[in-house]
Amino acid sequence: MTTQHMTTQQLTRNQGLVFDVLSHSGSPLSAYSILDKLRDSGFRAPLQVYRALDKLLEFGLVHRLESINAFVACAHPEDGCHAHGLTAFTICETCGKVDEFHDHVIEDRLKGFAKDRNFKTGKTTIEIRGTCAGCA
Amino acid sequence: MTTQHMTTQQLTRNQGLVFDVLSHSGSPLSAYSILDKLRDSGFRAPLQVYRALDKLLEFGLVHRLESINAFVACAHPEDGCHAHGLTAFTICETCGKVDEFHDHVIEDRLKGFAKDRNFKTGKTTIEIRGTCAGCA
DNA sequence: ATTGTGAATGTAATGTTATTACATCAATTG
């Protein structure tokens, strides 16, 4: 299991259920709202959700939106989002719509900053909260 | 009270206490650890901290680090950080050290993205977690 | 087949972060 060609079929039951809920949601969901949606499928405790999310994040199938404590399915999970480098998001505070994008200029610029300061970069968060075109 | 030339002298007692704690801390603090540090000054409840923080954020004297649920004093609060446009942070996961920086290239790039999509930008978060030079 | 191993799961309890609700107090102003 190489993490490379991770498809939804090799997910465990719990991982699959969580991914499914996120994939079919039009907006990001909190761990507890995922839990609520999966009660009928047998979920009982937050940890079942958090464990599945941890794996899905690791696989690059899901993103965590730090500024709103919520999770969203990757927009192009074919090969896991890890392949695409830095990920940024717009988050509509009215309708919840999230757009994911990747920009090499920003990525390089941040890399440069880190290098200048000898800062070893781990995970980077870029989130723009505001109002989407449809809600303006 | 114009919000423009807000200095620490026109803060209320609670706001001043919270700002003081943050200013003298070498690393970001959670609301609850601020509360603990202010017990002796009479603080009893989380809300006293959160209310002060709300105002300090509004004044641009303090930043919230979304990815670690913590708060840090602005690196150059002279005129409130609002004057400096987009703010980004490096956050050392080992020692807690935070550096604040401002980059117009990134700012313009993000503005461009938002404009292209007719997305009305509110608050933007850029946080790089990793390891600082001193901790490498 | 048995046993050893690591990954995943179930469940309860607890820890951490943030908000709601409501009463009170202080400063300003007409």
Next chain:
DNA sequence: CAATTGATGTAATAACATTACATTCACAAT
């Protein structure tokens, strides 16, 4: 003084996340 506004005190609750421990499952080595 009455009215308004902003700040404060306190308690309760909500929302988000982790620790701890027991159990089960998949799969390889013997």
